[in-house]
Amino acid sequence: MLIENDPASAKNIMCALEATDVKSPLIHSNTGEDALNYLKSQNNKKPWLILLGLNSHSSDGLNLLKIIKIDNRLRIIPVVIIADSSEDQNITRGFELGIAGYVVKPQDISQIPSTIRTIMEYWTLSELPPKES
Numbered sequence: 774m775l776i777e778n779d780p781a782s783a784k785n786i787m788c789a790l791e792a793t794d795v796k797s798p799l800i801h802s803n804t805g806e807d808a809l810n811y812l813k814s815q816n817n818k819k820p821w822l823i824l825l826g827l828n829s830h831s832s833d834g835l836n837l838l839k840i841i842k843i844d845n846r847l848r849i850i851p852v853v854i855i856a857d858s859s860e861d862q863n864i865t866r867g868f869e870l871g872i873a874g875y876v877v878k879p880q881d882i883s884q885i886p887s888t889i890r891t892i893m894e895y896w897t898l899s900e901l902p903p904k905e906s
Contacts, residue, residue, distance in 0.1 A: 774800040776808045776837065777826030777855075785882055786824065786855065789889035795897055797821065805837035812847055820850060821904070822896050825872075827856040827863060835866055842871040849902050853892060 775790070777783040783801060790799055800820055802808035811817050823841070827834035834854065842848045851873035856863060859877045867875050879888055 774802070774808070774811075774820035774823045775826070776802045776805065776823060776834070778803050778833075779826060779828065782826060782855075782878065785885045786826075786889060789886040790893070792886055793890055793893045795893050805833050805840075808837065809840060812841070813844075819847070819904075821901055823850055823852045824892070825852050825854050827854045827867075835863065835870065838867065838870045838872065851896065851899075851901070853896075855892075 775783065775786055777786060783803070787799060787801060797820075800811060802811060812819065825834050825838060838852060838854075841850070841852060848871065852871070853874040853876060854863075854867050854872050855876050855878055857878055859875075864875050874892070876888060876892060879885055
């Protein structure tokens with residue numbers, strides 16, 4: 774699942790994800806509210822990984838992360854923040870709330886596919902909790 778409200782970043786990340794060997798369906802939410810509605814619905818399959826966009830101008834991503842991590846059914850899903858900057862306070866707060874990783878988006882958009890490929894390679898090799906039935 775990709776939660777990203779910046780259209781250009783979302784497009785670049787989605788294109789990079791499509792170019793990987795991971796063939797899981799991609800769920801994209803533009804807002805935290807849409808993401809929570811999807812995640813909390815009993816009818817939807819839970820994602821095995823959440824890529825959470827974090828803009829330097831907004832704390833919405835961290836608020837959403839907090840909500841995800843206090844929900845017993847959602848907190849087991851690994852969340853990787855993909856941020857515009859490496860602000861110490863966001864990194865620290867993210868790890869305090871339970872993120873699995875924090876990656877700064879490359880300034881050079883031609884590097885985004887390589888960054889996304891690396892993230893996906895790691896998470897496809899990593900052992901994950903069993904999927905809920």
